[in-house]
Amino acid sequence: xxxxxxxxxxxxxxxxxxNPGYIxxxxxxxxxxxxxxxxxxxxPWFIETQTMSIHYIRIPSMNDQEPTITLSGVPSxxxxxxxxxxxxxATCTVTKQKVEYECYDTSSWQQSQKxxxxxxxxxxxxxxxxxxxxxxxxxxxxxxSIVTYQPxxxxxxWLSSDTTMASSVEVYNTSLTxxxxxxxxxxxxxxxxxxxxxxxxxxxxxxxGNNASFLATWHYHAxxxxxxxxxxxxxxxxxxYNYNKESFYQTTDFVDQFGQQVETESMYPAVPDLxxxxxxxxxxxxxxxxxxxxxxxxS
Numbered sequence: 001x002x003x004x005x006x007x008x009x010x011x012x013x014x015x016x017x018x019n020p021g022y023i024x025x026x027x028x029x030x031x032x033x034x035x036x037x038x039x040x041x042x043x044p045w046f047i048e049t050q051t052m053s054i055h056y057i058r059i060p061s062m063n064d065q066e067p068t069i070t071l072s073g074v075p076s077x078x079x080x081x082x083x084x085x086x087x088x089x090a091t092c093t094v095t096k097q098k099v100e101y102e103c104y105d106t107s108s109w110q111q112s113q114k115x116x117x118x119x120x121x122x123x124x125x126x127x128x129x130x131x132x133x134x135x136x137x138x139x140x141x142x143x144x145s146i147v148t149y150q151p152x153x154x155x156x157x158w159l160s161s162d163t164t165m166a167s168s169v170e171v172y173n174t175s176l177t178x179x180x181x182x183x184x185x186x187x188x189x190x191x192x193x194x195x196x197x198x199x200x201x202x203x204x205x206x207x208x209g210n211n212a213s214f215l216a217t218w219h220y221h222a223x224x225x226x227x228x229x230x231x232x233x234x235x236x237x238x239x240x241y242n243y244n245k246e247s248f249y250q251t252t253d254f255v256d257q258f259g260q261q262v263e264t265e266s267m268y269p270a271v272p273d274l275x276x277x278x279x280x281x282x283x284x285x286x287x288x289x290x291x292x293x294x295x296x297x298x299s
Contacts, residue, residue, distance in 0.1 A: 029109025030153055041107050045099040046162045050113055050152035050295055054258060056088040057124065057143045058241060059230065061204045084241045085234035086140070086173075086254065087203075089194060092262050093168040094290040098158055112297030113152035115255060119144035124200060130243050139243040140235070140251050152295040167288055171267035173234065173258070175282035176203075177227045177274065184280035190270045193228075203228045227280055231268070233257035252298045259293030 061082045068075065119141035122128045127142075135141040172194075176187045193200065235254040237245050261267050265287035272282035 029104060029106040029155065030111070041104045043099055043101045044158040045102065045104075046096070046154075046156050046158045047099055048094070048096045048152075048154045050092075050094050050291060051148040052090055052092045052113075052115075052255075052259060052262070052291070053148060054088055054090040054146040054255065055144075056086045056140065056146070057200055058084050058141075059087050059204045060084050060201055060241070081240045083239065084237050085230045087193070087200070087230050088233075088258065089170060089172045089174075090258060090262065091168060091170050092259075092288050092291050093166075094288060095166045096162070096164050096290075097166070098162070098164055104155070108156040110154045111150065111152070113148055113295045114150035114297050116147050116149045117144065117251065118147065129241060134243050137251055138248040139246040140254075141243060142241065146255055152292075165290065167290065169262075169286070169288045170270070171262055171286055171288075172270065173231050173261070173267060175227075175229050175231070175268045175272050177280050177282055179227065179280040184274055186272055186274055186282055188271050189268070229282065231284055232266075233261060252296075256293050256296055259291060259296060262287040262291045263289060263293055265289060 061084065062079045063082055117137045117140065119135035119139065120143050121130050121132045121135055121141060123142035129142055135144075140146075172189055174189050174193060176189055176192055178185050178187055193203065233254050235250060261284075266284045267287050268282055268284055269286040273285065275281045275283055
């Protein structure tokens with residue numbers, strides 16, 4: 001009987017200690033003054049914030065060894081893990097607001113964006129790849145989340161040229177298109193991949209044309225060709241997965257690349273557009289240009 005899947009841990013935002021620049025207190029410049037009649041610095045203020053939360057699943061890319069077929073039978077086919085990559089989705093939010101005449105202890109304030117890593121030691125099928133202590137900021141594991149525990153925050157006096165905005169997007173580095181005799185169509189990656197209780201590892205199986213693979217039989221007839229893609233940033237690891245193949249540089253580089261792709265609008269929406277010149281491929285043209293990955297802080 002297969003093992004029951006291990007539930008994903010719930011991300012718990014952390015609060016750093018020992019540095020008043022990272023604590024939302026009246027002396028940090030983030031919260032207004034309270035309990036005082038004197039106002040050191042009033043507004044109006046320009047206040048900008050930025051957050052990003054990523055959820056990811058590591059997907060294997062498999063290939064089968066071509067069997068020797070005879071007239072008397074077909075031997076079983078062995079599969080090899082070529083590499084693994086991260087399928088990821090993220091929610092990114094940027095706000096710019098005008099705050100009228102709040103009192104603060106400082107004339108301006110800025111703090112960078114910091115992240116917490118919440119990695120699981122088991123995949124969605126319940127298979128474990130190490131002890132919980134083995135998965136830290138230097139090893140993202142088979143699945144997990146990366147959450148902003150300290151938002152980027154910038155406060156300064158309001159300028160007449162300033163504008164306000166509030167925007168939040170959900171972006172993906174994964175897409176799935178379908179090609180059949182009627183042409184090519186783009187599928188909702190949320191409905192088919194992220195929110196569907198299927199074995200997501202099958203998305204990395206042999207395709208197209210192999211009737212034993214999930215992507216060939218997922219639809220009503222095997223004549224359909226399915227094109228599941230994981231685009232940059234994909235955090236590629238050669239061969240079978242092992243947490244010892246990961247490093248802090250790789251994990252932080254993945255987050256920075258993700259933020260950069262969001263800023264340049266080079267990600268997928270849930271249902272992407274299709275290329276007009278490339279055969280049945282989705283267009284990476286979605287993101288949030290106000291998001292700035294250079295605000296990330298790994299110190």
